[in-house]
Amino acid sequence: MGMKQDQEQIQIERFWKWAYSDLRENQFNLGLLAEFLVVRSLKGEEYPRNMEKHIDIIYRERNITVKGTKSSKEYFDGKRSILYQSLPSSVDIHCYIFCLFIAENDSTNPLITSNWKFAVMKKGEIGDRKSISWNTIEKILAMNNRKIIDYSEIRSEADKILDT
Helix, strand or coil, rough: CCHHHHHHCCCHHHHHHHHHHHCCCCCHHHHHHHHHHHHHHHHHCCCCCCCCCCCCCCCEEEEEEEEEEEEHHHHCCCCCCCCEECCCCCCCEEEEEEEECCCCCCCCCCCCCCHHEEEEEEHHHHHCCCCCEHHHHHHHHHCCCCCCCHHHHHHHHHHHHHHC
């Protein structure tokens, strides 16, 4: 007959759906999705996730940290800023890629890459900050004659940053 309840074999897809299906509201899942998008952009395919502390992606033998979050109605109304926290200050990090999901309304799909904006920054541009706002990121980029980019530009921008 069938397996007993305590011997049931769980399908990994069912677990993933249960644990990670909330990509819009769960900040942890949104951060993982941002990291996934960056890996696909840089490497062209998915690789098993790097689990080293504060090193999200190894690209061109360099360490990259990815931080993802979402905007909100309050952000668009000017009532709230977007903040990235827990920035690692490890000497091993070469650059940061900040990812912003533009959630203009409740039906905006985080799986559509045009609903995201990105910023690639040198470690030195961040300094000793433990957190940084999206507005500060935009200002630092402008001071360095760079800009917020789309998904299709992540790889070329990361290559430029890593080549300097």
